[in-house]
Amino acid sequence: MESTEFLVRSAVILAVFGITLLIATYSTYAERKIAAFIQDRVGPNRAGPMGLLQPLADAVKLFFKEEFVPANANKFLFIAGPSLAMLTACMASAVIPFGNTILIDGQYINVQAIEVNIGILYIFGVVALGVYGIMIGGWASNNKFSLLGAIRAASQNISYELAMGMSIIALLLVSSSLSLRVIAQQQGETLFGISGMNWNIFYQPLGFLIFIICAFAETNRVPFDLPECETELIGGYHTEYSSMGMGLYLFAEYVNIFVASAVMATLYFGGYNFPFMYDLGLPHNLVTLIGTGVLFIKILMFIFFFMWVRWTLPRFRYDQLMNLGWKVLIPLSIANVIITAAVILISEQGLPW
Amino acid sequence: MTGNIFYFLAFLTLFAAIGVVASKNPVYSVLFMILTFFALTGQYILLNAQFVAAVNFIVYMGAIMVLFLFVIMFLNMREDTEQHKPLMSKIAAAISGGILLVIMVAALKDVDAGGYNAENFNSQIGLVEHLGQVLFRDYLLPFELASVLFLAAMAGAVMLGKREPGEQNRF
Numbered sequence: 001m002e003s004t005e006f007l008v009r010s011a012v013i014l015a016v017f018g019i020t021l022l023i024a025t026y027s028t029y030a031e032r033k034i035a036a037f038i039q040d041r042v043g044p045n046r047a048g049p050m051g052l053l054q055p056l057a058d059a060v061k062l063f064f065k066e067e068f069v070p071a072n073a074n075k076f077l078f079i080a081g082p083s084l085a086m087l088t089a090c091m092a093s094a095v096i097p098f099g100n101t102i103l104i105d106g107q108y109i110n111v112q113a114i115e116v117n118i119g120i121l122y123i124f125g126v127v128a129l130g131v132y133g134i135m136i137g138g139w140a141s142n143n144k145f146s147l148l149g150a151i152r153a154a155s156q157n158i159s160y161e162l163a164m165g166m167s168i169i170a171l172l173l174v175s176s177s178l179s180l181r182v183i184a185q186q187q188g189e190t191l192f193g194i195s196g197m198n199w200n201i202f203y204q205p206l207g208f209l210i211f212i213i214c215a216f217a218e219t220n221r222v223p224f225d226l227p228e229c230e231t232e233l234i235g236g237y238h239t240e241y242s243s244m245g246m247g248l249y250l251f252a253e254y255v256n257i258f259v260a261s262a263v264m265a266t267l268y269f270g271g272y273n274f275p276f277m278y279d280l281g282l283p284h285n286l287v288t289l290i291g292t293g294v295l296f297i298k299i300l301m302f303i304f305f306f307m308w309v310r311w312t313l314p315r316f317r318y319d320q321l322m323n324l325g326w327k328v329l330i331p332l333s334i335a336n337v338i339i340t341a342a343v344i345l346i347s348e349q350g351l352p353w
Numbered sequence: 354m355t356g357n358i359f360y361f362l363a364f365l366t367l368f369a370a371i372g373v374v375a376s377k378n379p380v381y382s383v384l385f386m387i388l389t390f391f392a393l394t395g396q397y398i399l400l401n402a403q404f405v406a407a408v409n410f411i412v413y414m415g416a417i418m419v420l421f422l423f424v425i426m427f428l429n430m431r432e433d434t435e436q437h438k439p440l441m442s443k444i445a446a447a448i449s450g451g452i453l454l455v456i457m458v459a460a461l462k463d464v465d466a467g468g469y470n471a472e473n474f475n476s477q478i479g480l481v482e483h484l485g486q487v488l489f490r491d492y493l494l495p496f497e498l499a500s501v502l503f504l505a506a507m508a509g510a511v512m513l514g515k516r517e518p519g520e521q522n523r524f
Contacts, residue, residue, distance in 0.1 A: 077380075077384075116403065117403065117480065117481070118403045118404060118406075118407045118481060121404070121407035121408075121410075121411065122407060124407075124411055124415075125407055125410035125411045125414070125415055127415075128410075128411055128414070128415025128416065128419075129410075129414060129415055131419055132387070132419070132422075135419070135422055135423075135426070136384070139380065139422075139426050147426060150426065151423060151426060151427065154419050154422070154423045155423065157419070158416060158419055158420070161415070161416070178481060
């Protein structure tokens with residue numbers, strides 16, 4: 001019994017890690033294909049059928065390039081920066097429930113790497129940590145443009161973390177649990193007579209809107225990619241990086257997108273639940289399997305949305321970014337918290353008069 | 354097992370804390386301080402105080418130390434440009450630091466850390482449900498007063514940061 005659970009859990013951990021990296025790898029390919037589609041081009045089509053081997057070719061190219069360290073750079077921190085960015089990006093997917101439970105020998109085993117009862121706070125903390133990779137790398141390059149990029153990244157992340165935290169607080173008021181698994185399970189209940197449709201997006205539409213805007217800012221994606229704004233800062237924090245240092249920064253961005261998409265799908269779009277999941281009369285393991293597939297479809301849709309926005313919208317100006325964060329999103333999210341709390345209080349205890 | 358982790362984390366905490374004081378470069382000091390907080394977070398997890406661990410992680414490591422690093426990077430302090438302090442202020446700093454150490458040792462010498470009863474000890478006491486109940490039921494007034502203090506500090510920061518009428522950007 002013990003060994004089955006151990007084996008399944010190890011398999012889940014390895015699979016989560018592998019799938020995270022695989023999806024991040026193919027996000028680079030998808031990004032270029034989608035960009036090509038939106039701009040009416042062909043996109044990568046040379047390496048392999050339909051250019052499917054392009055990510056491998058890119059990786060080989062990056063590995064074989066010269067790892068150049070500028071003379072005045074701080075050598076240790078210059079290498080620590082991209083490593084830290086990659087490390088923090090890969091840490092976050094550990095607590096995301098990628099599926100319901102598997103039934104083996106009458107024993108239910110979670111399809112999740114680790115279950116902690118503060119899952120959402122863990123993700124929030126790891127995301128907050130992600131900015132260090134950019135800051136350290138930008139500072140260690142000993143270059144004005146890199147430093148400005150690093151400082152922009154830091155101020156942007158701190159500003160948008162506040163609104164993100166507030167939108168999560170409103171969600172936690174609804175779900176009254178910090179565990180991602182419990183939040184996902186609650187969304188499998190019945191709504192409008194359809195099982196597996198009790199998604200939080202129906203209760204927190206404004207919270208979701210704030211969350212997704214903040215997720216764009218936290219992952220440094222267009223329209224919030226001011227830290228690497230090439231019209232003003234050459235390349236931003238990774239100006240001095242070449243070879244795999246650069247590769248790790250770019251790769252960490254895609255891992256972050258995957259994690260942000262998974263978190264949004266889990267928190268607001270029902271996680272592994274899908275409509276009519278308990279009405280079909282299928283065996284438990286099959287429902288879990290379909291649920292995991294559905295979750296990945298949701299995640300891929302969010303990743304597509306990230307890319308769609310990138311090739312559609314222009315970049316903000318820096319003061320517009322700060323105004324949006326502090327003067328629009330934070331008041332909105334505070335109002336969202338207060339309204340949510342008031343509605344919950346009234347629905348539980350009735351009107352005060 | 355847990356004991357070994359504790360000793361490792363304690364070593365890491367002390368090593369990083371000494372690094373904060375001993376590093377010449379202020380950026381290294383901040384990075385060592387982040388490592389100190391990281392090790393402390395590990396200690397909280399060992400105590401099964403998950404919520405405190407998460408808050409320490411998010412607030413100290415994720416927000417406050419980013420601001421520290423931010424300011425120090427902006428100032429761009431370097432070893433060669435740093436001015437040497439006069440001898441008198443070094444001596445004064447050493448004396449006041451030493452006095453603080455003496456006071457701390459004297460205060461903690463006879464302290465009774467208060468053991469716990471292994472039989473009726475609730476291992477779930479550090480989890481967020483218990484913490485919330487204690488904060489909002491038994492210590493509601495101090496908690497609310499602390500929030501007023503935060504509000505006052507925030508208003509003060511906004512007042513200090515506000516641009517005076519007619520003042521130009523200095524950068």
